[in-house]
Amino acid sequence: MEPNVKQAYEAAKALYAQHGIDTDEALCKLETIKVSMHCWQGDDVKGFLNADQELTGGISVTGQYPGAARTPEELRSDLDKAFSLIPGKHKVNLHAIYTDTDEKVELDQLEPRHYERWVTWAKEQGLGLDFNPTCFSHEKSSEGFTLSHPDAEIRQFWIDHCKASRRIGAYFGEQLGQTCVTNVWVPDGFKDNPVDRMTPRKRLKASLDEVFAEPIDPKYNLDAVESKLFGLGSEAYVVGSHEFYMGYGLQNDKMICLDAGHFHPTEVISNKLSSLALFTSGILLHVSRPMRWDSDHVVIMDDELLEIGRELVRHDLLGTTHIGLDFFDASINRVAAWVVGTRNTIKALLRAMLEPVETLKKAELEGDYTTRLALTEEFKSYPFGAIWDYYCASKGVPVREQWIAEVKEYEQNVLLQRG
Numbered sequence: 001m002e003p004n005v006k007q008a009y010e011a012a013k014a015l016y017a018q019h020g021i022d023t024d025e026a027l028c029k030l031e032t033i034k035v036s037m038h039c040w041q042g043d044d045v046k047g048f049l050n051a052d053q054e055l056t057g058g059i060s061v062t063g064q065y066p067g068a069a070r071t072p073e074e075l076r077s078d079l080d081k082a083f084s085l086i087p088g089k090h091k092v093n094l095h096a097i098y099t100d101t102d103e104k105v106e107l108d109q110l111e112p113r114h115y116e117r118w119v120t121w122a123k124e125q126g127l128g129l130d131f132n133p134t135c136f137s138h139e140k141s142s143e144g145f146t147l148s149h150p151d152a153e154i155r156q157f158w159i160d161h162c163k164a165s166r167r168i169g170a171y172f173g174e175q176l177g178q179t180c181v182t183n184v185w186v187p188d189g190f191k192d193n194p195v196d197r198m199t200p201r202k203r204l205k206a207s208l209d210e211v212f213a214e215p216i217d218p219k220y221n222l223d224a225v226e227s228k229l230f231g232l233g234s235e236a237y238v239v240g241s242h243e244f245y246m247g248y249g250l251q252n253d254k255m256i257c258l259d260a261g262h263f264h265p266t267e268v269i270s271n272k273l274s275s276l277a278l279f280t281s282g283i284l285l286h287v288s289r290p291m292r293w294d295s296d297h298v299v300i301m302d303d304e305l306l307e308i309g310r311e312l313v314r315h316d317l318l319g320t321t322h323i324g325l326d327f328f329d330a331s332i333n334r335v336a337a338w339v340v341g342t343r344n345t346i347k348a349l350l351r352a353m354l355e356p357v358e359t360l361k362k363a364e365l366e367g368d369y370t371t372r373l374a375l376t377e378e379f380k381s382y383p384f385g386a387i388w389d390y391y392c393a394s395k396g397v398p399v400r401e402q403w404i405a406e407v408k409e410y411e412q413n414v415l416l417q418r419g
């Protein structure tokens with residue numbers, strides 16, 4: 001470790017200690033937190049199963065930066081590169097379309113063996129895996145409906161796909177000794193005002209009941225359901241709204257997935273955690289950055305990210321919250337996108353751990369809102385960067401912006417060599 005990194009750490013440590021904050025302890029805790037890095041940033045949500053299909057489901061990737069992964073090997077190589085620049089041991093979030101197999105297989109016929117090479121790799125790298133059925137980019141979703149489709153046959157296809165996905169999740173969990181979270185998100189909805197808002201929701205509810213009917217050991221797989229306010233082409237109505245899945249999740253003991261981009265523009269998921277946590281045994285997050293709409297920009301160190309970190313730390317929710325990332329930007333180097341978003345997410349948690357929460361709580365309880373405001377603001381310029389740098393150095397990953405050069409080199413030697 002460079003001596004100046006260590007020196008800066010010692011100086012910062014002493015400052016935090018004056019407020020009773022133990023930086024060594026904070027780093028020990030930070031080390032145990034896993035972020036689930038989404039594979040789909042690496043290839044613009046194409047996958048390998050039907051890679052020639054256009055991206056549908058009301059989500060969209062913009063940009064033409066060269067170097068997107070074209071094969072599972074390339075994607076794993078890019079993930080390896082990203083993880084070498086991120087401190088800690090984490091998870092990878094796979095979508096069903098990211099099969100690694102020579103077989104031609106349909107979504108409803110998927111089996112654990114189609115992901116065996118991912119499992120082998122995850123074992124080698126000490127990573128966990130999470131999973132998602134892919135209910136989009138398919139001819140059977142082309143009418144904008146999947147699990148709530150009025151046609152029973154099409155519905156059955158998607159039910160079978162989701163059932164298969166849970167079994168694959170359980171296989172991941174069992175093989176890797178780390179619980180897999182399988183998250184169901186469907187794009188179902190109407191572009192224009194519906195007449196009947198209820199019947200599609202009844203169908204979605206019945207389909208989900210079938211999907212979850214098979215008991216699976218929660219040690220291996222946990223289920224989550226993800227709501228949404230609107231999508232491209234489902235502006236007027238989304239079947240799986242927040243209220244729908246909040247009801248479904250609470251009634252059926254399924255985790256609710258909060259995606260930062262799936263609410264009204266001034267509505268934030270950070271303010272939902274302390275409520276939801278009172279009524280659930282766990283929450284899944286899709287940390288993302290909506291800009292004016294659900295645009296899935298790379299996560300930056302903005303107020304909402306910090307607030308999410310604070311809520312998780314202050315209310316001791318880290319043990320029960322599964323932190324997933326969900327963004328896709330094809331206008332910049334995709335490995336860099338992962339590194340920026342993941343480092344920021346971890347860094348935001350660290351910043352939250354380095355706040356004088358007990359003092360602030362006490363001030364609040366005593367009605368001393370002056371101290372609450374003043375101390376909060378002063379802490380914004382406390383030297384958390386020195387603690388972060390030390391953490392990166394002690395985990396053997398590049399300190400500060402040093403990682404950028406490594407990504408550029410990888411771009412030259414690997415990404416730009418791809419056709």
Ligand code: RNT
Pocket residue numbers: 040045059132185226228259286294326
């Ligand atoms: C879409 C949801 C969903 C997807 C991924 C690819 O709005 O956020 O999580 O982004 O499944």
Ligand code: ZN
Pocket residue numbers: 226259286326
């Ligand atoms: Zn999401």
